Amino acid sequence: MEPMGKVLAISPEKCTGCRLCELVCSVFHDGMSNPARSRIKIVKWESEGLYIPMSCQQCQDAPCLIVCPVKAISRDEKLSRVMVNHNICIGCRSCVTVCPFGAMGFNVIDRKNFKCDLCDGDPQCVRFCEIKAVDYVDADRVSIAKKKAAAEKITAAQRQAVALESESH
Amino acid sequence: MALNRKIAYIDLSTGKIEIKPIPIDVRRKFLGGRGLDAYLLYNHTEKGIDPLGPKNTIMVSGGILTATLASATARTHVMAKSPLGGMLGSCNMGGFFAPELAWAGFHHLVIKGKAEKPVYLWIHNGKIEIRDAKNLWGKTVTETQWAIREELGDDDIKSLVIGPAGENLVRFANVMTGIKNSGGRTGMGAVMGSKNLKAIAARGTMDIKIAYPKEALEYNKRFIDQITSAKVNQTQGTLGTPFIWGATNSWGGVRCRNFQYNQELYCDEIEPEAIDEACAETMGPYHMAGCFGCQVHCRAKYKIPTGPYAGVYDEGPEYTSQGAFCSEPDCRSLETLLVGNHLVDQYGMDNLETGSIISWAMELYELGILTSKETDGLDLRFGNDEALLEMVKRICFRKGWLGDTLAEGGVIASEKIGKNSFDYLIQVKGMSNLHSDERATPALALNIATSSRGSDHLRSRPAIDLYHLPVEVMRKIYSNPVPYDGPLSSEHTEYIGKPWQVFWHENCYMGVDCLGICKYHTTFLGATLPNFEDWSKVIYYNTGLEFTPREIWDSAERCNMIERLFNLREGLTREDLKKGDMLNHRYFDEPCRRGAPDVVGRVIDREKFKKMVDEFYEYKGLDKNGVPKPETLKRLGLEKEPSHLL
Numbered sequence: 001m002e003p004m005g006k007v008l009a010i011s012p013e014k015c016t017g018c019r020l021c022e023l024v025c026s027v028f029h030d031g032m033s034n035p036a037r038s039r040i041k042i043v044k045w046e047s048e049g050l051y052i053p054m055s056c057q058q059c060q061d062a063p064c065l066i067v068c069p070v071k072a073i074s075r076d077e078k079l080s081r082v083m084v085n086h087n088i089c090i091g092c093r094s095c096v097t098v099c100p101f102g103a104m105g106f107n108v109i110d111r112k113n114f115k116c117d118l119c120d121g122d123p124q125c126v127r128f129c130e131i132k133a134v135d136y137v138d139a140d141r142v143s144i145a146k147k148k149a150a151a152e153k154i155t156a157a158q159r160q161a162v163a164l165e166s167e168s169h
Numbered sequence: 170m171a172l173n174r175k176i177a178y179i180d181l182s183t184g185k186i187e188i189k190p191i192p193i194d195v196r197r198k199f200l201g202g203r204g205l206d207a208y209l210l211y212n213h214t215e216k217g218i219d220p221l222g223p224k225n226t227i228m229v230s231g232g233i234l235t236a237t238l239a240s241a242t243a244r245t246h247v248m249a250k251s252p253l254g255g256m257l258g259s260c261n262m263g264g265f266f267a268p269e270l271a272w273a274g275f276h277h278l279v280i281k282g283k284a285e286k287p288v289y290l291w292i293h294n295g296k297i298e299i300r301d302a303k304n305l306w307g308k309t310v311t312e313t314q315w316a317i318r319e320e321l322g323d324d325d326i327k328s329l330v331i332g333p334a335g336e337n338l339v340r341f342a343n344v345m346t347g348i349k350n351s352g353g354r355t356g357m358g359a360v361m362g363s364k365n366l367k368a369i370a371a372r373g374t375m376d377i378k379i380a381y382p383k384e385a386l387e388y389n390k391r392f393i394d395q396i397t398s399a400k401v402n403q404t405q406g407t408l409g410t411p412f413i414w415g416a417t418n419s420w421g422g423v424r425c426r427n428f429q430y431n432q433e434l435y436c437d438e439i440e441p442e443a444i445d446e447a448c449a450e451t452m453g454p455y456h457m458a459g460c461f462g463c464q465v466h467c468r469a470k471y472k473i474p475t476g477p478y479a480g481v482y483d484e485g486p487e488y489t490s491q492g493a494f495c496s497e498p499d500c501r502s503l504e505t506l507l508v509g510n511h512l513v514d515q516y517g518m519d520n521l522e523t524g525s526i527i528s529w530a531m532e533l534y535e536l537g538i539l540t541s542k543e544t545d546g547l548d549l550r551f552g553n554d555e556a557l558l559e560m561v562k563r564i565c566f567r568k569g570w571l572g573d574t575l576a577e578g579g580v581i582a583s584e585k586i587g588k589n590s591f592d593y594l595i596q597v598k599g600m601s602n603l604h605s606d607e608r609a610t611p612a613l614a615l616n617i618a619t620s621s622r623g624s625d626h627l628r629s630r631p632a633i634d635l636y637h638l639p640v641e642v643m644r645k646i647y648s649n650p651v652p653y654d655g656p657l658s659s660e661h662t663e664y665i666g667k668p669w670q671v672f673w674h675e676n677c678y679m680g681v682d683c684l685g686i687c688k689y690h691t692t693f694l695g696a697t698l699p700n701f702e703d704w705s706k707v708i709y710y711n712t713g714l715e716f717t718p719r720e721i722w723d724s725a726e727r728c729n730m731i732e733r734l735f736n737l738r739e740g741l742t743r744e745d746l747k748k749g750d751m752l753n754h755r756y757f758d759e760p761c762r763r764g765a766p767d768v769v770g771r772v773i774d775r776e777k778f779k780k781m782v783d784e785f786y787e788y789k790g791l792d793k794n795g796v797p798k799p800e801t802l803k804r805l806g807l808e809k810e811p812s813h814l815l
Binding site for chain 2: 013017023024027032033035036047049109
């Protein structure tokens with residue numbers, strides 16, 4: 001079977017906290033500037049300079065999908081995402097309660113839940129994030145940056161070990 | 170939509186709050202942000218009022234494009250009569266406050282009177298409440314913000330606050346938001362303090378409808394690509410504004426030891442690369458932060474690496490702090506820079522004014538005009554890092570004779586100190602100059618002399634004049650949206666063509682401040698960045714309002730004229746050293762001692778300077794005294810001011 005679906009890859013350490021992703025998300029989906037409508041949110045610890053982008057992880061075994069009493073939530077395997085059918089949704093907010101990431105939002109104006117739909121394969125948060133704190137990558141690449149960083153540490157340690165050894169001789 | 174954001178009038182003496190819409194015809198004339206604030210200031214204050222009395226009115230605003238997709242619509246503007254110079258008071262800051270205010274339903278606040286005891290405003294989805302600030306009084310800038318969040322139980326609240334400096338009515342106290350976003354220069358924090366107004370907290374979830382979302386998104390994307398491809402912004406996004414220091418110091422444009430030298434030598438420790446390294450060391454390789462929606466992200470995050478403040482988190486330091494805590498007082502330690510920056514951030518005090526005024530006092534101390542009697546034993550010589558930081562504290566808390574005196578700002582302090590102390594004060598309209606030295610750059614000298622809020626680099630500075638752009642490129646920039654076929658010169662030491670450049674930038678930056686965007690997104694440091702023509706599109710896509718580039722120019726010119734009318738009402742006369750469009754004699758009399766070969770020995774030529782001012786006045790439609798001609802007021806539709814439309 002062919003591998004399918006890219007994933008949203010978030011690198012919190014790169015995030016500058018500007019929240020342009022929140023703005024473009026709400027404008028793209030609803031035509032409104034309003035972070036309360038954004039599918040992505042930058043959670044901040046300002047006194048330490050920490051900014052963490054939070055969005056739907058499009059879980060394989062999604063708690064929101066399991067808990068939904070009317071089966072309004074389903075997986076779209078083509079884009080590897082979890083989708084809500086608002087024709088079926090009864091607005092009970094069970095999905096909001098169970099999501100471990102707080103990624104299911106509830107719109108205070110339209111009184112409907114909402115979540116990241118990966119903009120049908122062209123996530124606007126990624127498109128506008130110049131520093132790529134939010135990226136959209138093939139699933140097999142999602143851990144590559146971490147692998148490299150860890151590998152770098154190992155090579156540095158190895159070099160140090162070699163240097164120490166040659167010094168002691 | 171953006172245009173349905175309201176204006177609120179808040180009387181702190183009576184507790185009365187009135188909310189009104191902003192009519193479109195007023196928008197067309199004064200746009201929003203600083204321009205509309207200037208109109209409101211002229212209409213809501215009387216001549217000669219005490220800036221720290223209840224009759225002063227303070228305006229807080231976002232621009233016409235705040236929280237839209239115009240690119241970095243983060244700027245908050247605050248305006249009142251200045252307690253520093255008694256002229257126009259105005260400050261503009263980045264961060265996240267203005268967008269939050271807009272999502273809470275408002276573009277403009279007009280705050281009058283004085284509360285009986287400390288209060289703060291709580292603005293939430295169309296409603297405004299005056300709340301007790303007893304528990305906030307005495308708190309620092311960040312303590313205040315976190316305490317408000319805790320009290321109201323919402324971490325997403327954004328607040329404009331004052332620190333101890335504002336409470337103590339230091340005449341150059343800031344309005345602050347976030348860790349270090351500073352509404353600096355003309356003491357707007359002291360005006361808030363004088364009204365017992367500790368903070369303005371906002372939080373909103375109200376929709377701002379974008380008129381043409383698809384076009385606005387695509388335009389924003391192009392805008393970002395354009396902005397992030399500009400080399401100046403890439404550098405800015407890595408080193409922050411300190412990169413300007415290295416570039417300016419190299420040719421001799423940095424003010425040292427108050428005004429004795431124009432270049433700092435042996436200063437590796439405070440070079441931008443060294444600051445960048447220190448930030449990276451404590452915060453990791455990605456240590457830059459951005460204001461709302463901005464892809465330039467010029468704000469560095471750091472933890473103080475050494476000394477008694479080791480481990481303390483702050484942001485910056487900006488270019489201005491390098492001058493304030495390094496070149497002007499002649500200190501060269503990274504730790505002093507980072508600590509000084511942290512102190513003024515937490516006290517809510519203008520870094521630039523603080524550094525400048527202490528350096529002035531240092532020169533007076535060196536000359537014997539001030540002695541250890543006035544300094545209460547403090548050895549206030551140049552290069553004394555400890556004395557510098559101690560003086561920062563004394564000013565904020567008005568401790569000792571000198572601390573209390575300097576807290577009054579340069580002009581009042583010079584009257585108290587007496588002798589010829591005023592001769593050494595580098596200021597215009599009561600406001601100290603940035604740590605830049607304009608003796609080799611006539612365009613920049615004209616800019617600081619004629620700027621509406623005093624010696625200021627953000628009102629009309631043609632910074633790109635230093636790039637030696639080919640005349641044809643300059644012609645392309647400066648002939649739009651109004652034709653200009655007069656002389657232009659690529660040479661930054663020249664006088665010809667400069668008045669038009671200053672006039673053009675004055676209108677350009679007014680446009681920026683009315684739109685609520687950042688100057689790094691226009692023809693300020695980058696010659697290829699957007700201005701009037703792009704703004705006409707971006708206003709249309711986001712608000713649906715149609716403006717030609719020329720109409721935006723006209724509105725900007727009108728807003729600048731309102732600021733001038735205010736200053737004239739407060740006593741502006743052309744050559745008055747305290748209230749005029751005039752520079753300290755040192756610019757004309759003391760030659761530059763250091764710098765590039767074409768800089769050493771330079772002074773501003775008095776006669777040529779006069780001619781530049783004449784020409785600048787002509788472009789603005791002023792007579793030889795700097796007063797608008799009747800036909801100018803008629804052309805700009807200002808002949809009936811104050812017109813009380815709002």
